[in-house]
Amino acid sequence: MQGPEFASFSVLVLVVTLAVGGVRAALLQPALIHQRVAVGALVRARHAWTAFILALLVLAPGAWLIASMPPAEAITAGAAGATPVLYEWVRYRAIGTSRRWLVAGGDGARAVLTLTTLLPLMPATTFAFLIVIGVSTAVPAFVILASCPRPSSFASYRDFRTSAGWQAIDFAVGQFIVSAPLIALSGVGADRLIAGARLAQTLLGPLNLAFSATSTNILADGATDSAHARAAAVISRGWRASWQLVTLATSVVGGLVLFVWVSGFSLRGVDHDSLLWGLIFVGSGTVLTGWAGIHGIVLRLLGHQASVTGVRVGIAAITVAAFLVGFNVGGGEASLAAGFIANGVSAPLLFVPVALAHYRRDTREP
Incomplete structure (x- = not known):
């Protein structure tokens, strides 16, 4: 082709x-x-x-x-x-x-x-x-x-259309964070790091599938399994899954970074340094956003749709601001690095406090 x-x-x-x-x-x-x-x-x-x-x-x-x-x-x-x-x-x-x-x-x-x-x-x-x-x-x-x-x-769609609206906004914002900066920064001095980031995303694809499969299983258990009818059971399942996944993700990302660093591995069109930094930025973001994202799934199950979407919009705003500041300070590659870092760090900083506040209220004895 x-x-x-x-x-x-x-x-x-x-x-x-x-x-x-x-x-x-x-x-x-x-x-x-x-x-x-x-x-x-x-x-x-x-x-x-x-x-x-x-x-x-x-x-x-x-x-x-x-x-x-x-x-x-x-x-x-x-x-x-x-x-x-x-x-x-x-x-x-x-x-x-x-x-x-x-x-x-x-x-x-x-x-x-x-x-x-x-x-x-x-x-x-x-x-x-x-x-x-x-x-x-x-x-x-x-x-x-x-x-x-x-x-x-x-x-009936009427029964869950409000929830669907919040989740559709969440999806649109998430796609914007992932796609728009890479498109905008192409051709302005960040092509090498973008290539490294794209290859890193490909290498970490199975890890994203693990996060996605776990999220779907939590949703399915919370929706169809009577053992997870109580909020406390769903919250406990979420915490357990989040720590299991962050352990797995840290091991995989750390192993890939170590391998590329020690071996000097590169592919045609993607040099070694770009791949290494791409793995560091994308990998750390995957670990942090994946860990925090599990709590977003739990909050959705518990009915806190607006809170989850509000956090997602906040992460998007911080990420876009970081891209803009980075570009003004150091050009395309600095913009990409700042955006990845901001996205990864802001996810747990915004998601976890909101989740903890809701968890306390949802498990409070009547």
């Missing part, structure tokens, strides 16, 4: 990622949390199909305009790229009916199907890769949905 086509493919994959994340934040996750008070209330299929159509309406024109696909091919590619939205709905259907082993099996089947069957057989084109994304999510989606019990009740 040549440079221009790779760029168009990257943009379309970004749209897919944002679509799935947006649907999760604005629909599926709030509905799962709502099950704490409405047992068994699941998201209707029509909501998932509406989200699928909206994603298709963005992806198909994008494939036509950005990737220069013919109209029929663009529609097919758009439908394939939007299929992960339906897969995410199926995953949350299984989670909401206490079938998490199906989700693990589906995710594993998706990875195996992609790496061993589809990718080796498909040409390296944007259209082919979008078809791979669609097929690799459609197949496990059908299997998981067929294995889930027929729902006995559904959630």
